[in-house]
Amino acid sequence: MPRISVWMVRTALLYLGIGFTFGALMLWNKGIPTQPSLWRLLQPHIEFLIFGWTLQLAMGVATWILPRFSQPPRYGNLALAWAAFFSLNSGVLLAAFATWQAHAFYGLLGIGRALELLAALFFVAYAWSRVKPLSTIA
Amino acid sequence: MPMLTRYYIKASFIHLLLGLLLGVLLALPTAADVLFAALRPVYLHLIILGWVGQLIIGVMYWMFPKYSPTQPRGNQRLGWAIFVALNGGLLLRAIGEALLSLAPESASGWLLAVSAVLLFAAGWGVVANTWQRVRER
Numbered sequence: 143m144p145r146i147s148v149w150m151v152r153t154a155l156l157y158l159g160i161g162f163t164f165g166a167l168m169l170w171n172k173g174i175p176t177q178p179s180l181w182r183l184l185q186p187h188i189e190f191l192i193f194g195w196t197l198q199l200a201m202g203v204a205t206w207i208l209p210r211f212s213q214p215p216r217y218g219n220l221a222l223a224w225a226a227f228f229s230l231n232s233g234v235l236l237a238a239f240a241t242w243q244a245h246a247f248y249g250l251l252g253i254g255r256a257l258e259l260l261a262a263l264f265f266v267a268y269a270w271s272r273v274k275p276l277s278t279i280a
Numbered sequence: 281m282p283m284l285t286r287y288y289i290k291a292s293f294i295h296l297l298l299g300l301l302l303g304v305l306l307a308l309p310t311a312a313d314v315l316f317a318a319l320r321p322v323y324l325h326l327i328i329l330g331w332v333g334q335l336i337i338g339v340m341y342w343m344f345p346k347y348s349p350t351q352p353r354g355n356q357r358l359g360w361a362i363f364v365a366l367n368g369g370l371l372l373r374a375i376g377e378a379l380l381s382l383a384p385e386s387a388s389g390w391l392l393a394v395s396a397v398l399l400f401a402a403g404w405g406v407v408a409n410t411w412q413r414v415r416e417r
Contacts, residue, residue, distance in 0.1 A: 143345060143417055151414045155407045162403025166396040173376060173392025191328075199336065 143206045146223045150202025153231060157194030161187055185241030193258055194234045201226060201265050208272040222268035226261045233257030281342055284359050288338025291367055295330025299323055318381030322374045329399075330370050337362070337406055344413040354409045362405040369398030 143151075164187040171180040205223050210216040217223075237254030240247040302323045306316050341359055346352035353359065376391030 143415065145416050148414055148416050152411065155410055155414070159404045159407040162400055166400035166403075169373065169396035169399070170393045173380070173389035173396070196332070196336075 144217050144220070146217075146220055146227060147202045147206040150198050150205065150227055153227075154195050154198040154202060157190045157198065157234070161190035161195055164190065179244075182242055182244065185246075186238035189234055189238045189241065193230065193237075198227075198230060201230070204269055208269060209274060209276050210272070218272055219268060222264050226264035226268060229257050229264060230261035233259075233261060282353060284353075284356070284363060285338045285342040287363055288334050288341065291363070292331045292334040292338065295326050295334060295370070299326030299331060302326060314381050315378070318377045319374075322377050325370060325373065329366075334366060337366075340406075340410055344410065345415065345417065347413050354413060358405055358409045362402050362409065365398040365402040365405065369395045369402060372398065 164183040167180050168183055168187065171177060201223075205217065205220075211218060233254045233256070235254075236257065237251055240250035240254055302319060305311060306319060306323060341353055347354045372391050372395035376388050376395055379386055379388035380392065
């Protein structure tokens, strides 16, 4: 597994744990009302589990298992994958922070979502050429 | 494919079918508003966690790099405990949400609390059992 995949998958695992924690706190609060402000964790819960966990895990595993090139660099231009990693995590954290506030910061949310879009663009640019039949790998 | 992965994948299929069935029931014009509001999160979690999440966890357990020659898939007991906690947590949640909406004064809130603990444990269990298998080669 290349280093970038290790970083993406382990970061995704952290989002999984934290996302489940947020969900568990809200579910407990639903059953046994404890602290109404816990409901503000709903959007960060969704952000962490959809983009931080699921999307990032898919990116990490794809970087690892998509067909490699026969000539170095065998994993392609990893600078693009690292750009996707940093952009995605900045975006997820900003978007989660913006929606966690009592009065959502829509400007910050917009920047977070833009960074997530940028991450997807970086990743598509990175992975595009690795999506091909094994026999025709250049 | 290890036995635990087969359980995860087959359970994920069952969650998919149950989730889609619940989706049909919630779309019926006769669905009571109170039940719709209570069961919509159950519907979403059956699909997203019960199906997609569980399928991912099962395949990770099977396909990720081996932990060691003697323990290729990490701690098997923990793997089974995660399976029980995840599915038990989702089941308790479904029952608890329905009961809470029909009889808010009942003790069904505790079902949701226990479900929360089980799902919390399942989530961090996955992290613990997968972390060391994600490494550079």
